[in-house]
Amino acid sequence: MSFSAEAAGPLPYGRGSVRSRARQQAFLRFAPALGPLLLLTACAGPQQSALNPGGPEAGRINVLWWVFFAVLSAIFIAVMAMLLWSLTRRHRGLEQEPLEQAHIPTGETEHRLVRTVAGATIATVLILFGLLIASVVTGKAIARLGENGKPLTIELQGNQWWWYVRYLNDSPQRIVVTANEIHIPVGRPVQIRGTSQDVIHSFWVPGLNGKRDLIPSHVTTVWIQADQPGRFRGQCAEFCGLQHAHMVLWVVAEPEDQFEGWMDRQRSPSIQPVDPDKVQGYHVFMNNACVFCHNIAGTTAHGQVAPDLTHLASRFTIAAGTLPNTKGNLGGWILDPQNVKPGNHMATINLNPADVQPLLDYLESLQ
Amino acid sequence: MRTIAVVALCLAAAACSRETRNLRPAPTRLALYGSAAAESTLRPGGAPAAPPVENPSYGNAYDISEGQRLYNWYNCSGCHFNGGGGIGPPLIKQEWIYGGEPANLFDTIVKGRPNGMPTWGGRIPENQVWQIVAFVRSMNQEQPQSATPKRLDTIEPNPQMIHNKVAGVTK
Numbered sequence: 236m237s238f239s240a241e242a243a244g245p246l247p248y249g250r251g252s253v254r255s256r257a258r259q260q261a262f263l264r265f266a267p268a269l270g271p272l273l274l275l276t277a278c279a280g281p282q283q284s285a286l287n288p289g290g291p292e293a294g295r296i297n298v299l300w301w302v303f304f305a306v307l308s309a310i311f312i313a314v315m316a317m318l319l320w321s322l323t324r325r326h327r328g329l330e331q332e333p334l335e336q337a338h339i340p341t342g343e344t345e346h347r348l349v350r351t352v353a354g355a356t357i358a359t360v361l362i363l364f365g366l367l368i369a370s371v372v373t374g375k376a377i378a379r380l381g382e383n384g385k386p387l388t389i390e391l392q393g394n395q396w397w398w399y400v401r402y403l404n405d406s407p408q409r410i411v412v413t414a415n416e417i418h419i420p421v422g423r424p425v426q427i428r429g430t431s432q433d434v435i436h437s438f439w440v441p442g443l444n445g446k447r448d449l450i451p452s453h454v455t456t457v458w459i460q461a462d463q464p465g466r467f468r469g470q471c472a473e474f475c476g477l478q479h480a481h482m483v484l485w486v487v488a489e490p491e492d493q494f495e496g497w498m499d500r501q502r503s504p505s506i507q508p509v510d511p512d513k514v515q516g517y518h519v520f521m522n523n524a525c526v527f528c529h530n531i532a533g534t535t536a537h538g539q540v541a542p543d544l545t546h547l548a549s550r551f552t553i554a555a556g557t558l559p560n561t562k563g564n565l566g567g568w569i570l571d572p573q574n575v576k577p578g579n580h581m582a583t584i585n586l587n588p589a590d591v592q593p594l595l596d597y598l599e600s601l602q
Numbered sequence: 603m604r605t606i607a608v609v610a611l612c613l614a615a616a617a618c619s620r621e622t623r624n625l626r627p628a629p630t631r632l633a634l635y636g637s638a639a640a641e642s643t644l645r646p647g648g649a650p651a652a653p654p655v656e657n658p659s660y661g662n663a664y665d666i667s668e669g670q671r672l673y674n675w676y677n678c679s680g681c682h683f684n685g686g687g688g689i690g691p692p693l694i695k696q697e698w699i700y701g702g703e704p705a706n707l708f709d710t711i712v713k714g715r716p717n718g719m720p721t722w723g724g725r726i727p728e729n730q731v732w733q734i735v736a737f738v739r740s741m742n743q744e745q746p747q748s749a750t751p752k753r754l755d756t757i758e759p760n761p762q763m764i765h766n767k768v769a770g771v772t773k
Binding site: 573582 | 629
């Protein structure tokens, strides 16, 4: 690539000019920086990645993604190569022509132009149709995947800013209500029937399927299936207010027998504590604003507007995945929820310092 | 000319306290009142009269909408419904038994009243009581119209209807 100036001194425009040389040098200097952008595909870790599929639906989406990536990268490289080539092509006497005269192409140039543009247009249309067909085929394949096996139905309600989860069952005593953490058996299709209590949220667990909006007054369905045990992280994917960023959902896939064990534990109500420390904690819970909003099966706390706490200690995160479920985090969350999730609807109550540890002991006993 | 415009813009922006959100009130405002809400301004021993109590949530749109949410979450609507009353007296009225000023409403909520009004003091933080008071006043058109919500923030207030719809009982 030589760009020696032939006229007397470099011109401010045209081939070999100072500006075009500077532009080419700048491009070459920054081109290697584009490579690491590919690492963005691993954003949010392997537990929340569409490129780390855990089931058949996500597997199809993953394949489609790579098809798009390959085709579009090839086009990108071709276009960039043509750009670079055109920058180094010799012009035919442009610097000798005064700019006021119209640049009338010859017949041969005209034909070349028409052929190139027509060829590029036809190629573009064909590629776009190909990608469209790939998309539609994937979409139809995903929609059909739920029809085999013994499906499990889960009701999911988006709230500001937590997830209400209810396992539907024909016999009412087998219904399980929990929050923010879904357990599913490996290898079985699971139907999520979703709605919202207030604004539009969106259920998105990229390791298992695409996004599905949760719209108030409507029920939307999506099928997920995990083929391997593991934990899949999901997030709310539709801006829903101040704490949209802290509305995380965990899907835990486990073998069928472990899943049934978990369901049995979740069905059992809480046991009245006998240890005096925990009894004091129980009374702290009942005598404060906690009872207005939360539900603990087996007690008189029947609030329905906040996450179910009957089995709080069996979950591994609190505050919709914002904090790991440890005693310290639970204490910090209860004493100052607005510090963790400013704007969320949990009341800030002033607890007597002597009541804090008993309350935490009681809540930790809610396995 | 430009200086005047800039100064006027700054003054206008500084006046917008209607939309301020005080998400972390000072700990004194989170206190739980037992029966410490004063009903009389008289004080024994010649102490100066307590200053008239003002509603700190007056005119604040966020507080009034929080009051609307708490009115439902703490089940005020269970007895008072949406202001029209039912089991309890209506809250949209001119004749208040125990007074309709913000201080009186605060008293009523914190201390409870005979014939069925529970004592909420000791359960609800003080700043939330003021938010509910602001909402009740807004139902009576005592709050600036610019800060008053016009409808419920949720679209479907009946949770059982949602469960039925999801389970496929109703469309």
